[in-house]
Amino acid sequence: MAERNNPAAGGNGHSGGRSRTWTAPVRAMTRIIGADGSPPPTPARDVVRSAVVDCALYVDGVRQEGRQDYASALAAAREQPNAFVWLGLHEPSEAEMAPIAEAYGLHELAVEDAVKAEQRPKLERFNDVVFLVCRTARYLEHGRLTEHSEVVETGQVLMFIGPAFVITVRHGNASRLSPVRTDLEARQELLAQGPWAVAYAVSDRIVDHYIEVADGIEDDLDALEEDVFSRAGTSSIQSIYQLKRELVEFRRAVVPFQRPLLTLTSDASRGTVPKEIRRYFRDVQDHLSRTIEQVTGNDDLLNSILQARLAQVSVDQNNDMRKIASWAAIATVWTAAAGIYGMNFDFMPELKWRYSYPILIMLLVITSGTLYRLFRRNGWL
Known part of the structure; x- marks a missing residue:
């Protein structure tokens, strides 16, 4: 009887079957949480790969097949000849940037700026x-402008441009680089420039987004101006000031x-930037100059709207x-009469007259x- 109820004896009784039923789940849970109740160890992962969005080797403007490691691609x-690596990173940490900086020979000060992204x-x-820092911007669609409306989202793109590589580090989602x-891969002649x-292509995309943001803010200003100068204007000073803050951030x-x-398009960049690429940068500079003029005009107009609303x-x-x-003057007439007749003097004109009150x-x-x-x-009332 004792042997049948003992699970170790291998009996076929009800108690032994129930023990076998619970043994497998208990062993599985032991493997999951550990024998001592502690959580299982986290498997090691490649921290560099978590920040790498894409890494490609280009030869004569043509992307080579296969996904290569950033170190082997640089080698x-x-x-x-006429080959380079484009390594794309998204919000890397210091631990993720350290091996990349060592492999590509990046300066520690530039690496620190690329990690913090507050430049x-x-x-x-x-x-x-060459270390190039750009601020990105994106227009956020919204309904009616309020004191809490977010109009512009900003981020950063930092680029390391070397003889045989370019590293783009993106922070935020204001301007995706994919x-x-x-x-660029569809324009092999341009990509062959290295x-x-x-x-250039990244800067051009960033400036194109600037233009979109400036146009969106201008539309908001038109709607705001129409509302402020309408008879039933409901725009509050807080909402105007919020748009002012968003415009300052964009500026x-x-x-x-x-x-x-200006430095990239000047003669000082000769020997560093190819002559053909400098022409493309001049086009980007022209678009940026027009955007700055538009931003300045929008800022002046917004100041005028704010002053008009004030x-x-x-x-x-x-x-x-x-x-x-x-209304106080009108009420004073009644108050004065009530004050005079409320003095209760014995000798007052018309005090005993029958029609004194209605008159x-x-x-x-x-x-x-x-x-x-x-x-x-x-026009006072």
Whole structure:
């Protein structure tokens, strides 16, 4: 009897069958959470791969087949003429950037800027590697403009341009670079110009987004201006100021980018930027200049709208004060009469007369009506 109920004895009783039924799940749970109840160890993963969006080797403007490791791709590019590597990263951490910086020989200061992504647009040179910082922007569709509306989303794209490679580091979702890669791969003659062709294409896409944002803000300004100067204008100062803040954020992204482009298109960039690519950069600079002019005009117009709205608020407050003063003057007539006859003097004119009360009320009504018409005619009521 004891042997049948003992699971270790291998009996066929009910108790032994129930023990076997629960043994497999218990062993599975033990493997999942560990014998001591601790969570299972996390399998090691390649931290660099988590930041790499795409890595490709290009020879004469043609992408080579297969997905290569960034180190082996760079070695292959240095062994072939007219070849380079385009490595795309998205929001890498310090641990993810360290091996890439070591493999490509990137300066530690530039790597720190690429990780933190809190830089103004600038152009720096570290030996034979050029470091270009761009601010990206995207227009956010929204309904009615309020004091909490987000109109512009900004981010950053940082580029390391070397003799045989270009590394693009993107922060935020304001300007995705996968369409740029697709378009460039369809233009082999331009891509054959090397890493600076990628720098041009990325800059051109960023400036194109600037134009879209500027057009969107201009549409918001038109709607805001129409609402402010309408008879039933409901735009609050808070909503206008919110758009002002969004425009300032956008301006901080656009205006400083003009200096790096001027450097890339100047004679000082000879020997670094190919002559043909400098022509393309001049086109980007022209588009950027027009966008800056548009942003400046929008800023001036928004300031005018804000001042006009403040003036309207002041006028409305003055109108309210005049209305209050008018009604107070009308009420003063009744208060004065009540104050005089409330003194209870023994000798007051018409105090014992039968018609004194209705005549007094009639005089007060006539006086109040006369004052009302006067205030109404002068625009106080």
